Amino acid sequence: MVDVPTVVLSSAGTLCIAALFFTIYNRRRAHIKMALSLSYQAIKNILLCQTKEQRILDFVLKNAVRGDPQSVIDNIDKYCSQREWSMNVGNEKGIILDNVVKESNPSTILELGTYCGYSAVRICRLLKPGVRFFTVEFNPAYAAVAKQIIEFAGLIDKVQVLEGSTGDIIPQLKKKYEVDTLDFVFVDHWKDKYKPDTQLLEKCNLLRKGSVVLADNVIVPGAPDFLEYVRNCGKYDCTNFPSFLEYMDEKDALEKAVFRG
Numbered sequence: 509m510v511d512v513p514t515v516v517l518s519s520a521g522t523l524c525i526a527a528l529f530f531t532i533y534n535r536r537r538a539h540i541k542m543a544l545s546l547s548y549q550a551i552k553n554i555l556l557c558q559t560k561e562q563r564i565l566d567f568v569l570k571n572a573v574r575g576d577p578q579s580v581i582d583n584i585d586k587y588c589s590q591r592e593w594s595m596n597v598g599n600e601k602g603i604i605l606d607n608v609v610k611e612s613n614p615s616t617i618l619e620l621g622t623y624c625g626y627s628a629v630r631i632c633r634l635l636k637p638g639v640r641f642f643t644v645e646f647n648p649a650y651a652a653v654a655k656q657i658i659e660f661a662g663l664i665d666k667v668q669v670l671e672g673s674t675g676d677i678i679p680q681l682k683k684k685y686e687v688d689t690l691d692f693v694f695v696d697h698w699k700d701k702y703k704p705d706t707q708l709l710e711k712c713n714l715l716r717k718g719s720v721v722l723a724d725n726v727i728v729p730g731a732p733d734f735l736e737y738v739r740n741c742g743k744y745d746c747t748n749f750p751s752f753l754e755y756m757d758e759k760d761a762l763e764k765a766v767f768r769g
């Protein structure tokens with residue numbers, strides 16, 4: 509015999525659980541999609557005995573034009589939008605990055621987080637001769653792929669890939685790399701390091717009045733402590749550039765913080 513109160517209660521319970529899952533999915537949609545995509549890639553890596561970054565490199569070597577940075581960028585975007593999601597800044601935010609680089613016309617640039625070298629190629633293709641560009645990466649496998657991609661793009665003379673953690677390398681920039689101050693910093697490494705590394709740049713006197721700090725992914729994965737700091741510490745003039753997460757239909761943004769000196 510059907511027990512009506514039990515059926516009603518269990519249906520209500522099922523509905524509540526479904527609503528809860530739906531809410532969590534909606535709030536964390538980008539994170540869930542990324543996690544699913546990365547799990548699929550991890551299985552593919554094991555089956556093919558090759559990393560995704562090596563597959564990106566192979567695709568570039570096979571399809572892009574040697575010495576043509578734009579064709580390198582286009583082919584990375586093609587691979588990552590059509591085949592395997594990757595954490596490059598991507599084309600939509602890349603256009604904002606291009607505009608901020610062009611308008612600040614930098615002579616000395618630091619990038620925190622190289623990965624496969626996509627943004628390094630993207631930035632360096634816009635730079636006049638003689639500009640110094642340093643990019644920091646602590647994963648040796650990523651740094652090796654980045655160097656090959658940068659070399660293929662014809663930009664190896666413009667770029668110094670510094671292998672190590674940002675916390676170790678930033679304090680060495682003045683003495684070891686003869687950097688006076690930085691005109692432009694692209695912050696795109698692990699999000700919990702955005703705020704401490706920005707403060708480290710200040711502490712090491714690497715920022716001057718007008719230095720531009722441009723941070724990616726301030727919405728997804730998000731860097732709330734960094735945003736709170738640059739917007740409220742009184743040392744920066746901030747502008748937010750809303751956009752979309754690389755290769756996904758999810759809102760993200762870049763934050764530009766100009767040091768007041």
Ligand SMILES: C[S@@+](CC[C@H](N)C(=O)[O-])C[C@H]1O[C@@H](n2cnc3c(N)ncnc32)[C@H](O)[C@@H]1O
Pocket residue numbers: 595596597598620621622623624625626627628644645646647650672673674675696697698701
């Ligand atoms: C989002 S990816 C960089 C993407 C790249 N800027 C682009 O758009 O093509 C972040 C990279 O930062 C590196 N990374 C994270 N924390 C770091 C740290 N503290 N020091 C050096 N590299 C770091 C990671 O290994 C990863 O390759």
